[in-house]
Amino acid sequence: MGLMAFALLTAALTLTGWTWRLSLTLRDRQRELVALEHALMDYVVAEQSARLRQAALLEQQLIVEKSVDTGASSAEVVHKAVAGVTFGILDAIPATKGVSRLVRGLHNGIADTIYDTVRTSNKEIGGLAKELLKLKGDLDTARRRGGGKPGAAREKAKPPEPSSRSDSGSADPDRE
Numbered sequence: 001m002g003l004m005a006f007a008l009l010t011a012a013l014t015l016t017g018w019t020w021r022l023s024l025t026l027r028d029r030q031r032e033l034v035a036l037e038h039a040l041m042d043y044v045v046a047e048q049s050a051r052l053r054q055a056a057l058l059e060q061q062l063i064v065e066k067s068v069d070t071g072a073s074s075a076e077v078v079h080k081a082v083a084g085v086t087f088g089i090l091d092a093i094p095a096t097k098g099v100s101r102l103v104r105g106l107h108n109g110i111a112d113t114i115y116d117t118v119r120t121s122n123k124e125i126g127g128l129a130k131e132l133l134k135l136k137g138d139l140d141t142a143r144r145r146g147g148g149k150p151g152a153a154r155e156k157a158k159p160p161e162p163s164s165r166s167d168s169g170s171a172d173p174d175r176e
Contacts, residue, residue, distance in 0.1 A: 046144060054137040065126035069119055076115040083107060
């Protein structure tokens, strides 16, 4: 009976040690999981913030492009109105009427070309700015995800190194 009791006591102590060790390992894993959850939440917030900043920049680019277009159109209307009055006065004078019509046609052709060029350039520059902003956003995203270095994203994605407590494999609680 003594040997049987000793064997049962040894088995009970061993199981208690293993249980204690597993509970410590579980606690460590829970802490690691909480840390990973916090890191994931930080990452998600950073990604959403970056997307919002990118959208705001693209919206500002569009506003500038529309403002330049509207400004050019307004300037063109005022310019043509002033020119119309000036050429109207010159047309009313018989001595300048013929030359005035010739110069008006030349003036209006040049003005139309200039204002069309301003609008076309504005659209092209706006498109280029939009592409640059998108590329900047893509580069910023790549840097956030991987530090801008090839393979860095995989390094960041590695799980944390296990604590020495869970790697020892020993059931001896006195080693802790």
